[in-house]
Amino acid sequence: MxxxxxxxxxxxxxxxxxxxxxxxxxxxxxxxxxxxxxxxxxxxxxxxxxxxxxxxxxxxxxxxxxxxxxxxxxxxxxxxxxxxxxxxxxxxxxxxxxxxxxxxxxxxxxxxxxxxxxxxxxxxxxxxxxxxxxxxxxxxxxxxxxxxxxxxxxxxxxxxxxxxxxxxxxxxxxxxxxxxxxxxxxxxxxxAGLAERLRPLRSARVLRLVLAVFLCGVGGLMFYSYLSALLEQHQGGTDTLPLVLLLVGVIGVPSAFLGGRLADRYGGRRSRLMVVGGHAIALAATGALLALGAPFPLLLAGIAAWSVFAWALNPPLQASTIEAAPEAPMTAISLNISGLYLGTAAAAAIGGIIVDGPGVLWIPFAAAISLTLAWISASFRTPQPATAAA
Missing domain, CATH: 1.20.1250.20 (MFS general substrate transporter like domains)
Structure with missing residues (x-):
């Protein structure tokens, strides 16, 4: 809300x-x-x-x-x-x-x-x-x-x-x-001159965050894009898909605000690591529930947990990007957005290869690996400004 x-x-x-x-x-x-x-x-x-x-x-x-x-x-x-x-x-x-x-x-x-x-x-x-x-x-x-x-x-x-x-x-x-x-x-x-506005392109911290956003897009959107195929495998049909999509959407709004509150309370680094790490764990857990043929209410709980972390991602990552490039925030944010869209495209392509190859049940585990790599990419520490001697 x-x-x-x-x-x-x-x-x-x-x-x-x-x-x-x-x-x-x-x-x-x-x-x-x-x-x-x-x-x-x-x-x-x-x-x-x-x-x-x-x-x-x-x-x-x-x-x-x-x-x-x-x-x-x-x-x-x-x-x-x-x-x-x-x-x-x-x-x-x-x-x-x-x-x-x-x-x-x-x-x-x-x-x-x-x-x-x-x-x-x-x-x-x-x-x-x-x-x-x-x-x-x-x-x-x-x-x-x-x-x-x-x-x-x-x-x-x-x-x-x-x-x-x-x-x-x-x-x-x-x-x-x-x-x-x-x-x-x-x-x-x-x-700011052109060189300063382009500085985020040369910042290792910004580029690591863009890579993290790309990998989050690959993992999270791969799972979302093939959710109907996963449900068909688990349920023998897609009759439950409208309910699941409604659940994901309804959970998404408060989750986005949760991500914003975490960023305000804990700062960029701690909040992004909490959310990206939680996202990876939720994907792996949901994959296990699917592989084990867990009862639908339990699977629904797993998807709900995934939704919380998936939609809470953006505010901490955007706040982290602004922290990493305060001199050109719009350029840095645009790189993040570009990374997300490229991740969306890669998610569909990689997911299709997995579905046609090892099988659809491998999707959440591949997605969890992508989120784990995102966590590693985003785990750097932001240098603290030097304080004047008393």
Whole structure:
């Protein structure tokens, strides 16, 4: 549940990331109808998802370096405006080729919005609430999975796939209104030169965190992507999948805020090690329950435990990244986001090899290994600043 007494502009950032998450995931449920309408194969239509994700992953760090000197308010409002226009145009796209181009534009705009939203939340937060403010931004993506995505798919089934893009544009437009009215004039890194803004690219601590985020994406999203196959193996069918996905989504929101509170209370290093380590243990335990054919209620408890750690990951990792690169936080955060999206792509590919090879029951164990490697990558100590002699 979202904490009370949040500033209006933070709610605006939540709505913005809700729109991004919906736009990213909802199209998966519209592919058959979209493919039929635009006269392409379903597989070809699926490239719309790949184009959005790859543009997002590649564009995030590049655009962060370019836009970091500019005020956060101006950047996020402009990017949201481009995102709205791209989605409205997608609803009117006459051909599949035009839609591909518009999805790339939307993905690039989404990359800017996401990086700027995290940077603005951290910059505008009180010193002892940075993790919780970052959690609100994360929660927008979480809520999209079990509200925006099903609602968008439902609207698309009633009114056609084009109406879903209009719905996403309306949500993003609402975010523009809230942010235009309330977002503080947070300055960018105006005094920093290009070399300083690029410093996170040369920071071993930042790059180790990006690797950790990538490995967390590989492990966590591999398990999530093949959850239906795991349930089919365990249950002999997928009738329980809607219940499990609802459970994962409902647990996700408070878990994101839990991650933020841990970051505020324990700092970046301790909080990230607790959450990443817990994630690895939960995956291994859930894998054991699946392999042993445990009763469904017990398996459900294991998946619930996994959900807590999976959704609590982002705030500690983002807070750690900001700690590691305070001179260019937007660039560093964008690298993390890029790492997550690349991890998403790798998760599907590696998971497919495992399913077709050793079998689907190996998925949670492979995922646990990936999270263990992430824990090792993230286990470095941040040097403490020297104190003056008394």
């Amino acid at each position: 979202m904490p009370l007494h949040l500033p209006g502009w933070l709610v605006g950032l939540f709505v913005a990331t809700l729109a991004l998450g919906t736009d990213e995931f909802v199209i998966a449920g519209l592919l058959p109808e979209l493919a039929d309408d635009l006269q392409v194969s379903t597989g070809m239509a699926g490239q719309l998802i790949s184009v959005f994700a790859l543009t997002f992953a590649i564009g995030a760090p590049v655009m962060a370096v370019v836009l970091d000197p500019y005020p956060r308010r101006r950047v996020i409002l402009a990017a949201l405006a481009v995102f709205v226009v791209a989605n409205v145009a997608a609803a009117l796209a006459p051909t599949f080729g035009a839609l591909i181009v518009l999805r790339a534009i939307a993905g690039l705009a989404a990359a800017v919005v996401s990086s700027t939203a995290f940077a603005a939340a951290a910059q505008g937060a009180p010193p002892d609430r940075q993790g919780r403010y970052l959690a609100v931004v994360t929660a927008g993506l979480t809520v999209a999975l079990f509200t925006g995505v099903p609602v968008g798919a439902w609207v698309g089934s009633l009114l056609g796939w084009r109406s879903t893009f209009v719905l996403v544009a309306i949500v993003a437009l609402a975010a523009i209104v809230v942010l235009a009215l309330g977002l503080p004039r947070l300055e960018g890194a105006a005094t």
